Amino acid sequence: MTASIERLTSAGEKPRRWGSFYVAEHRLYAMRAYLQTLLVTGFGNPLLYLFGLGVGLARLVNVPVGGATYLEFVAPALLASAAVTVAGEEFSYPVLMGFKWNPIFFGMNAAPLSGLQIVNGMIISVFVRMFPTVAIYYAFMLIFGAVPHWSGVFDILVAVLVGMSVGIMIMAYTSTITEDHGQMAIIQRFILMPMFLFSGTFFPITNLPIYLQWIGWISPLWHGTQLGRVLSYGLVEPGWLTLVHVVYLLALATTGWTLAARQFRKRLGS
Amino acid sequence: MPEAVITASLLTKKYKDFAAVDGISFEVAPGESFGLLGPNGAGKSTTMRMVGAVSTRTSGDLSILGLDPNEHGPEIRAQLGVVPQADNLDQELRVRDNLIVYGRYFGIPRRQVAKRADELLEFAQLSDRAKSRVDDLSGGMKRRLTIARALVNDPRILLLDEPTTGLDPQARHILWDRLFRLKEQGTTLVLTTHYMDEAEQLCDRLVVVDKGTIMAEGSPAALIKQYSTREVVEVRFGSEKNANVAKQLKGIGDRVEVLPDRILIYSDNGEAELSEIIRRGLNPITSLVRRSSLEDVFLRLTGRSLIE
16 A cells, blocks of 8 residues: 555645646636737837827926936836736736636636635736736836936836735735626726826826825835836935835735635635 | 545534534445435535535544545645536636646646646547637537546546536436446546436445435435335326325325326336226326336435425
């Protein structure tokens, strides 16, 4: 019986160790189906936004903002928004689908993979899509002369962090949805869209009336954008605030991750 | 008897106050084909999910391949093949890719899993559909693909939750043929069904489950012997008359059951009972003598009233 005992203990070894990557592999297989769309939007979006804002709007807004040109001011925000857009797509419908419409998560869980591994696998697969999307965006920013400082390259990491902190929170929420009442559209219109407009993206949040500025303070996009500006053109702000940006984004991502893992485990094992 | 691959004792699953599975005990031997029979809501699927090491038990003991699913979920699941009640194939992927990604879940190297996928497509008679979209497959094909997928890790136990529900007769027979081949190869099968013919075709031994408890256990033949008679006579006298006629059937058969549309007479010699009915001058509109089936056992044990 030694052979069978060996088999018993070794059978789950690889899935226990690498399970998250197997989930990611599956998601990437699925993304291949819309690879063309990914490429078109990946190259098209930065081109359109930077051209429109840099060549069009920036001429109109001829006032330097805090020592930067308008394009330099707006570019870190657009970069972070690009990451949030990817997160909004990949952490919403695919999660709802995996539990409900095309319940592949249950299939993964019936195989040796755990809820936590599925959560991690989703994150890995989104990272694989998000990182190049943001990097391409950054390359266009360089071409358009939107990054005065070499340290702006770290904006890529900041943008990914923003995307992840928003996305993982969305995943934590989406995984609780059992009946679809159009919650995804609500997230898109009433959370992501206002966040895009009022997070100091196109103008400093201090331009907003004080009763609207809270949107910026709680918005991960604002924290990421400000952090990106510090790195790309040396926005001046108190050191503690820069630290708050980092801590806030990390805290959001960690909280979302904990909630998502708990919800996945609960829902799969009921 | 060789060491059991599944041992459940007083297995219980409660959702708040409701016991979906209420203290059931059974064993499954290696290579055996074991069935859980029961009406909807009897607790079959919940039992399967516990045996599949995804749902945790509330109390009782459960051992799968000698391991406790609470401790060794991934190790157990790595050696199981699961065919769930509702297909959960990835509709975004093509047929063959579904097998490949699933095989990867078990850590099977890419080259090996590609070879395995082709073998399984052959087995499932889907080789010519390898590049099709899952959505374009018929219900029977999807089922076969799900079974093929469940075999990707060469499982020691195959769990099938209502494998042929919703399929047309042709598709069911093809599926039974495939499952029978697996059985011949020595794969341990555990299946739930509410089709009696399916249970008679595939199961060496089965338990009848109702309201979370086991009502009876044995081989299909033994259960028929124990809970029914060899034959059943079905006679119809017209909906209004059945109840009245029944009173005049005293002494005929081992047991008489009056249904709204017909009367069933359980007996070891159906023809003799039918002759007696006619001799008494009771002329049925239609009559039928048939062999007793698992369905008779099932209805006797779980009742005829519909509980939804």
